[in-house]
Amino acid sequence: MDQINQPIPMSSPDLGEAERQAVLDVLNTPDLSMGPRISQFEEAFCQWTGSQHAIGVNSGTAGLHLCVRAAGISTGDYVITTPFSFVASTNVLLFENAVPVYVDVDPRTGNIDTQMVAAAAHDLMAGGEKARQWLPPRGIETGRSLKAILPVDVFGQPADLDPILEVARQYQLQVIEDSCEALGAEYKGRPAGSVGDFGVFAFYPNKQITTGEGGVIITNDDAAADFMRSLRNQGRAVGDTWLQHTHLGYNYRLDEMSAALGTVQMSRLDELIAKRVQVADWYAERLSEIPGVETQVIEPFTTRMSWFVYVIRFAPGIHRDRLAKKIGELGIPARPYFAPIHLQPYMVERFGYRPGDFPVTEDLGNRSLALPFSGVMSEAQVETVCRIIHQSL
Ligand SMILES: Cc1ncc(COP(=O)(O)O)c(C=O)c1O
Structure with a gap:
């Protein structure tokens, strides 16, 4: 590895x-x-x-x-x-x-x-x-x-x-x-x-x-x-x-x-967005070669995407948290994103929410992982992140 x-x-x-x-x-x-x-x-x-x-x-x-x-x-x-x-x-x-x-x-x-x-x-x-x-x-x-x-x-x-x-x-x-x-x-x-x-x-x-x-x-x-x-x-x-x-x-x-x-x-906003688009494109290209990894869907009504984070989703059956831990140990930080709000402890205490109340949100919350992302990332860094994810899977 x-x-x-x-x-x-x-x-x-x-x-x-x-x-x-x-x-x-x-x-x-x-x-x-x-x-x-x-x-x-x-x-x-x-x-x-x-x-x-x-x-x-x-x-x-x-x-x-x-x-x-x-x-x-x-x-x-x-x-x-x-x-x-x-x-x-x-x-x-x-x-x-x-x-x-x-x-x-x-x-x-x-x-x-x-x-x-x-x-x-x-x-x-x-x-x-x-x-x-x-x-x-x-x-x-x-x-x-x-x-x-x-x-x-x-x-x-x-x-x-x-x-x-x-x-x-x-x-x-x-x-x-x-x-x-x-x-x-x-x-x-x-x-x-x-x-x-x-x-x-x-x-x-x-x-x-x-x-x-x-x-x-x-x-x-x-x-x-x-x-x-x-x-x-x-x-x-x-x-x-x-x-x-x-x-x-x-x-x-x-x-x-x-x-x-x-x-x-x-x-510099146009330039900053363009750099982020480039990094997102590098990710999309390399991640498309990894089975079980889904990338962000962009709707036709989104006439301009302004990438904030780069979040991928794993196919059911892939243990997201185990993978995140493993790549973390190899020097690649990654975070679940988002954690559903209704299941945060203070929300459960106040309103009585339970797992299952918002199934789509929870499913995305369980399968999503935000990867390292910024406009100053190099192609080599993106390559490294994707290679380590691929090997770890
Ligand atoms: C969707 C959303 N709403 C609100 C905020 C809050 O912004 P701030 O951290 O500047 O208070 C954030 C920050 O990350 C966000 O992602």
């Missing part, structure tokens, strides 16, 4: 001299927060997405939370969303004591199943026993209102948004698009994040662009944008002094070093 000489990281940011200089330039000014860089960074998102407002925040989670507040989602409200996601898309609902109403996902892509979204919305509006079947097993009353749909653009591929928008229009629901994994992707030619009422991006160092930590919300709703700008800044509204707080707010501000770094990264 081959051993590798250099460890291959799970992910790596793609940073150059321009990024370093941009951060140093900020350090030579007195404005380390709430200066001019945040506006420049936000402007780059308006340009990229065509949205009227972009609001920089200090994480994707913070961005999603502000959207939940701006959408008026509060105690007891239902929000249709997916259990095949990173926990933040559910947690922001729980922060406001709202109820995540899960529907299962499309087995081909891992994105929310839009027929189930339509069926759930119909039944939740009808109420009674029909509504009950969609609600968490424990601790939830029927008869509350359905407020929103929160789809997630999984692994860099947009959810099928048109049918979701149709349901939203029919029942007057808001759509919050969790595009934290999909900056730069396009749905039928439209930028991910810009299709619903709100879209959110995130910039942890494994993302398409990074600011260290950070996020951006986009929206065309003027009043919601003002409200979210206020909430990110401790609830200070336009015209408030430093110790006036019109709303209950948070410190979700993005600092100037991060914004400066992000502005340079945004200027």
Whole structure:
């Protein structure tokens, strides 16, 4: 069995001299927060997405939370969303004591199943026993209102948004698009994040662009944008002094070093996405030769894929965890991705979920493995990862 000489990281940011200089330039000014860089960074998102407002925040989670507040989602409200996601898309609902109403996902892509979204919305509006079947097993009353749909653009591929928008229009629901994994992707030619009422991006160092930590919300709703700008800044509204707080707010501000770094990264977004496409293509080519390994399906409506992670699935019968352990010992990190949210201990305790509740999500959760992935990976590294997987299988 081959051993590798250099460890291959799970992910790596793609940073150059321009990024370093941009951060140093900020350090030579007195404005380390709430200066001019945040506006420049936000402007780059308006340009990229065509949205009227972009609001920089200090994480994707913070961005999603502000959207939940701006959408008026509060105690007891239902929000249709997916259990095949990173926990933040559910947690922001729980922060406001709202109820995540899960529907299962499309087995081909891992994105929310839009027929189930339509069926759930119909039944939740009808109420009674029909509504009950969609609600968490424990601790939830029927008869509350359905407020929103929160789809997630999984692994860099947009959810099928048109049918979701149709349901939203029919029942007057808001759509919050969790595009934290999909900056730069396009749905039928439209930028991910810009299709619903709100879209959110995130910039942890494994993302398409990074600011260290950070996020951006986009929206065309003027009043919601003002409200979210206020909430990110401790609830200070336009015209408030430093110790006036019109709303209950948070410190979700993005600092100037991060914004400066992000502005340079945004200027390179096409290049950064193209490099990730190249790495994904190398993977696809080599993995196609390995029996029992499935790669990501890209839908025709995904007019531009923006690879965030490279996730493969093993055919039933292959022991994913044993394989991950084995390749890990040989220097190849790999992780199950996603772990279904409804089976996280705090969700089981609060809502009484059990294995089997969302079979497609659980099946994907059991068979999927995220491989090392970034735009700075070399073809030789991809070759090594694939060779070691092949030998280990
Ligand atoms: C789908 C999804 N939603 C939300 C987030 C949260 O972003 P952050 O880590 O910046 O809070 C992430 C981050 O990985 C994510 O993948």
